[in-house]
Amino acid sequence: MFKNFWKKPLGFKFATLWLFFVVFITVTYDLFPFVKWDRISDMSQGDGPFKVPGHFLGTSYDGLDMFTALMHGARMSTFVAVVSVVVGGGIGSILGITAAYYRGTYDKIMSSMFNMMLAIPNLVMSLALISVLANGNNSHPATNTRRLIVLTISLTIVIIPILGRIARSSTLQWSSREFVLASKSIGTKNLQIIKSHIVPNVAPAILAIGFFAVGVVMIAEGSLSILGIGIPGGASWGSLLAIGRANLEYAPHEVYLPVLCIAFTVISTNYFGDYIRANLDKRESKI
């Protein structure tokens, strides 16, 4: 897939480099000797990019260095998105694949459950979960860690039916193929058939949609932050955006920088999803 990297289309190069960059920062953020991301600068407040030395992306209206804040935000946003897609996708795939393979009542229950979950808009669902589970009272407000965990869980729940349905429909298609019957007729057990015949065929479709799902979750996390129930205190891109909204007149870069970061990441993941799916179709036509 990365063979002849420099001959690939510009979009592919950009998407790869950007995602690599984001993942790199996420993993190694703690190793950098940067200023602590939430230290307030006394010298510069609300200056745009390339205006003051030492803050090359400028500072927020409150005096945060935008570059460090964005790097820190990258970590939190990626963490939430990747964890909820991996966990939600894993659970969804297991439920979807087993439902489509075994059919019967179990399948009926699973698909109606997926449909019911999909009928509730993502944001409303997360909103409800967070307000119920991560809402302390005035004297004991919910801790940030608790809010982060509940946010991740609620986004995981949003992802389960999306990937579950993809896994189910893909499995339906593959499990009716003759090679499954052929394997069955030499006495292979069901779990073994799922492991060696269904999963390798279904995995690329799930992977492609999984990349899309990362984008969806990232946007959902940003929206929740703007609604005031995301990760508080500017710890993620969405959260930086939520703070910056109030200072839009004086420091517009405080809004457009995180927006650009979210947009680049979502575009990159979508591009990757598309790329995997296109290659998948190519392979499919070879069979």
Place this chain on the structure above:
Amino acid sequence: MSNVLEVTNLSITFDTPRGNLRAVNDATIALEQGESIGVVGESGSGKTVLSRAIMGLLPGTATRTGSIKYMGKEISDLPEKELRELWGTGMAMIFQDPMTTLNPVRRIGSQLTESLTVRLKLSKKEAHEQAIELLRRVRIPDPEGMMRKFPYQLSGGMRQRIMIAIAVSCKPELLFADEPTTALDVTVQAQVLELLTELRKEFNMAMILVTHDLGVVAGHTDKIAVMYAGDVVEMAATRELFTNMKMPYTEALLKSIPRLETPTGTRLPVIEGRLPDPTKNEPGCPFANRCPYVADKCRAEKPPLKDTGNGHLYRCWFPIGGEK
């Protein structure tokens, strides 16, 4: 010799939205060790359903009556869990289209060793060696290299050889070949059939060869059962069937094989008309509407299965060559 398979009065009906579809009526077949039987009939005559029913691979919408005995043991009412013990080591099946029976994303080697490690509990290394030996047995050149190939790199004939290797890998007593050569090139057909017959003799397997082509079964089976609309309409030893044909349907099937000596431009002979609707249970012989020798009695009453006395069974009021 003991019978490997004894099927008695087997009937299969499918519950469909249009009503009960009768796919197989009262089929009775017995097969000795090492013996092979050809099941012949046109599309929709129930031959594939029959073989899958014996194996126990039918979907849940099918209902089954009658008895199926494998090695003297009744297997028609066994749950899938116990049947699975038989699959592979007792009975195995080769399917029609080798293009779809191999998993496109896995290498030949891993698909071939799967049954060996899972069913025969061989170690990875032993399985690998045995798989190469199997590939050699089905006459595949460069078996070592073949183990690393993907199915899309192979031709249809090669894939069918691989499928045969997988089916015989656990040395089953009974092999079902469901139209094994239909999807193949004519030049490869003969080779694959030769291979099947050779393996059958070597492993002393009983074989059920399902096909629509009388020519295919002619040289490769001991017995032939001709099926029409779910009924076994004629059954006899291969030589007896070809020399002393009783059923007009069998004759019509044989006539519809194109011949080399006919002049160019001759219309291919066909059997006019279609199979009767399997959801309706009409009186009379099901072949009556297409039979050249039809009489009033044929439309009124369904003929019973008669025996000429030497194991030649047929289902006709007015057999070719008269009674006896």
